Amino acid sequence: MPKISEKAHSMPASPIRKLVPYAEAAKAKGLIVYHLNIGQPDIDTPQVALDAVRNLDRTVIEYSHSAGFESYRKGLSDYYKKNNLPVETEDIIITTGGSEALTFGFMSCCNPGDEVIIPEPFYANYNGFAIQAGLKVVPVTASIETGFALPPVEEFEKKITAKTKAIVICNPGNPTGYLYSKEELEKLRDIVKKHDLFLFADEVYREFCYDGATPFSVMNLSGIEQNVILIDSVSKRYSMCGARIGALISKNKEVMNAALKFGQARLSPPTLAQIASEAALNTPDSYFEEVVNEYVERRDIMVDGLNAIPGVFCPKPKGAFYCVAKFPVDDAEKFCQWLLEEFEFNGQTVMMAPANGFYSTPGKGKQEARIAYVLNKESLKNAVTCLEEALKVYPGRV
Known part of the structure; x- marks a missing residue:
């Protein structure tokens, strides 16, 4: 056998x-x-998303563009700009969930055997995505005693080797719920810039910040615009986990061109779910x-x-x-x-x-x-x- x-x-x-x-x-x-x-x-799930599928007036459920429907990408760009994120339509590839976005990002930016540094505890499936891409996860441990704040910069520096290619964060965090401050992200920015690394940021919980806290996006970090890869998803924002629609976002054209080839290999993200996700952009505040x-x-x-x-x-x-x-x-x-x-x-x-x-x-x-x-x-x-x-x-x- x-x-x-x-x-x-x-x-x-x-x-x-x-x-x-x-x-x-x-x-x-x-x-x-x-x-x-x-x-x-x-x-x-927002009613506008459900209604978009329920009232669908199509005779064929066709493929979309491999990067996703242009109208949806344009709508997402408007959503990000409304939230002060400088994201254009061409900076976005729609993916089958945030999971595929991170996997495409890993495979576009890293070679098998490369290392990615991730503050732990982290979303467990990052391990699986790294294995699919042939990468080694190198953890930097955060402490429950500090509420899982970003570990000291020195701890990141200790882990960086010739094989280090990226740092991965989730903000606000799964599994801890910790929200990184602007100051913490700027410390990461300095490390990324110093060692010329990619910075992957999973920001799918952006809407869910509490006690007057507001999220600061990696897209607003100056000086590393070409290093930043943003991962997003409709799953939690609109309570649409089963739609399996995410997004890979970057200003780096070389990364986006590479990721699109992976997107073409899987043909397109799901059409019906994109229709629901595009409609969800009209969800009232x-x-x-x-x-x-x-x-x-x-x-x-x-x-x-x-x-x-x-x-x-x-x-x-x-x-x-x-x-x-x-x-x-x-x-x-x-x-x-x-x-x-x-x-x-x-x-x-x-x-x-x-x-x-x-x-x-x-x-x-x-x-x-x-x-x-x-x-x-x-x-x-x-x-x-x-x-x-x-x-x-x-x-x-x-």
Whole structure:
């Protein structure tokens, strides 16, 4: 029997989904499982997007341009300019999700064997994208004690070698919810400029910033315009995760020409989803105001509730809809599995994503779990109660 590839062996399983069989078994026993493991919002998709598909007047669902419909790219350019990002239509390639955007970016900018530096914990699928492109992820560890602030510049400098090609960030961050300040991004700018690196920035949670905080985009960093690669997506902004529409954005024409060739190889991004995404650009500002207010309330229920449990520590995030909490347990992965296999409180239990899967350094995040506060407020209150009761009886509590 032929053997599968080394690359297939090295692809990591998702820490977000790896416990799904245990959750399904818990549900089969009749338990209510509060899914805090995955960033799937229960927020309604904007009506204008749904209506665009529902009222579609076409007789053929044809390919689009490999870079995406020009009308959509022009609309996106207007959206970015409204948010003070200097992005022109020709700076945009529409992709099948932000995942494809980052993969195209990696393959356009890096050679197999190159290294990319990423502050950890980071979105676990970055590992998979790097493996697909033949890259090595080099982590720089952020600390839960500092709320996952950008590690010191010196830590980045220590990791840079002749093979270093890029730095990758997510802002606001998944899994931590940390929002990098302008000053932190300017420190990264200086490193990128000094060593002539690419700077990839995943800014898909731009709309979700709290407590008066405003995001600062890498597109506004002066002096590295040709080094910056922006990754974007409609998934979380408009609660359209299943549409699978993202965008790769850069002022670097050589990068964009290369990425377009990868786009041509997969023909085009999905037509129906582009139609919905273009219509979503007309979403009223009131939609985001309501959503942000809702997430602030959900965040406060979850984070304040966690911090009220003896032994639990959870920094309060300024953006996105995730937090990472440290639990007084021997092993968070065992704890998460135990919650699904052996625990229930009033017929309920909780599913979280063990945070060790969001670190690249072995052994890091062993007592931590990522939580997505994407459920309704009553469910989040019940989930906090479940976790409090679980920690009273968990045999591996420390």
